[in-house]
Amino acid sequence: MPNILIIDDEKAIRNVLKEILANEGFVVEEAADGEEGLKKFGAGSYDVVLCDIKMPKLDGIEFLQKVMESGTDIPVIMISGHGNIETAVDAVKKGAFDYIAKPPDLNRLLITIRNAMDKTVLVKETRTLKRKVARVQDMIGESEAIHKIKETIEKVAPTDARVLITGDNGSGKELVARWLHAKSNRAEAPLVEVNCAAIPSELIESELFGHEKGSFTSAIKQRIGKFEQANGGTLFLDEIGDMSLSAQAKVLRALQEGKIMRVGGEKEIAVDVRVVAATNKDLLEEVNQKHFRLDLYHRLSVILIHVPSLNERRADIPLLADRFLTDIAEEYGQAKKQIDQKALQTLQDHDWTGNIRELRNVVERLVILSGKEITLEDVNNYVIPPR
Numbered sequence: 001m002p003n004i005l006i007i008d009d010e011k012a013i014r015n016v017l018k019e020i021l022a023n024e025g026f027v028v029e030e031a032a033d034g035e036e037g038l039k040k041f042g043a044g045s046y047d048v049v050l051c052d053i054k055m056p057k058l059d060g061i062e063f064l065q066k067v068m069e070s071g072t073d074i075p076v077i078m079i080s081g082h083g084n085i086e087t088a089v090d091a092v093k094k095g096a097f098d099y100i101a102k103p104p105d106l107n108r109l110l111i112t113i114r115n116a117m118d119k120t121v122l123v124k125e126t127r128t129l130k131r132k133v134a135r136v137q138d139m140i141g142e143s144e145a146i147h148k149i150k151e152t153i154e155k156v157a158p159t160d161a162r163v164l165i166t167g168d169n170g171s172g173k174e175l176v177a178r179w180l181h182a183k184s185n186r187a188e189a190p191l192v193e194v195n196c197a198a199i200p201s202e203l204i205e206s207e208l209f210g211h212e213k214g215s216f217t218s219a220i221k222q223r224i225g226k227f228e229q230a231n232g233g234t235l236f237l238d239e240i241g242d243m244s245l246s247a248q249a250k251v252l253r254a255l256q257e258g259k260i261m262r263v264g265g266e267k268e269i270a271v272d273v274r275v276v277a278a279t280n281k282d283l284l285e286e287v288n289q290k291h292f293r294l295d296l297y298h299r300l301s302v303i304l305i306h307v308p309s310l311n312e313r314r315a316d317i318p319l320l321a322d323r324f325l326t327d328i329a330e331e332y333g334q335a336k337k338q339i340d341q342k343a344l345q346t347l348q349d350h351d352w353t354g355n356i357r358e359l360r361n362v363v364e365r366l367v368i369l370s371g372k373e374i375t376l377e378d379v380n381n382y383v384i385p386p387r
Contacts, residue, residue, distance in 0.1 A: 003027045007037035008052040034058025053080035068095035073333030075116035141316035145308040157183035164300045165278040167307030170357030173278040181234040189233030197239035204247045215264020234274045241281035252296045310352040324363040339374040
């Protein structure tokens, strides 16, 4: 249920508003002055704040300014029995969602609260969409291994050389692929990604090369494959070590000849695609086990880039954690939380089997469950597994 914070020094006003809003299905918390309201705001999670202007200790305008400085998206509706047009304009200029005079018209108050909540939802949805279409994420880190990867990308990206990226799950192989594409001469063309491990072996060929209508039982219409979709751009074959041998043979042919043929088709289709592949497996060992073609390995590994595990670059953890704290604060529309030094050191000493992906999830967990600052106690409670 939506959570509302009422800040007003008049107990009778708080009681009336609380009763009305509770009957409308809201969860209501109260604060008797601006200072108490600011403490509750920092410690709690609210959908809307109703704040009086004239209050002891910290008045409503001062409260509003401090809330706006925190970078939150939570709407603040100002209410006052002593205001005028100038006061209302000043409050809105300083970031208030709206201004309502006392005694409030209850219908208008409820409509204003609903509108404020709708705006918050739209802001969050817009932020999510912007993140999805935004620029490639920065490659965070100052370790020697990360510097070497960045230097290699700068040299290799402008060419059409095929690249094989190796590294553990969650270490950032996909990010390297995205940077290779973003810095290439194909950056304006599509980057098409295929997770070879997520596609059943009987469907991988149709996924990569497409199929003609009627080529098999469920082929009710023609399908354009990933190679054609990536024409002129980059095809990222993630977890290529899990690709079936029959699909490997067709990928090899496509790389050799620059042509593909749809499943069930008879016509060769020319494609201009740069292939970047990634795997968490030792492909040479897979070759020895006869699970991967040696000729395909040589075709893919013109340039080799190894992404180190997070345990191999612990010095980068403070930078990564800080970036995640910033991103999560923006995502949630909250003030950025800080992490104390002892907590940060414990994170650096932790065994990161899930690498950067695990670190990001842990930081998000800490942001949700901790107070204003992430402490060593929070890390011990929410990160370090019990023994």
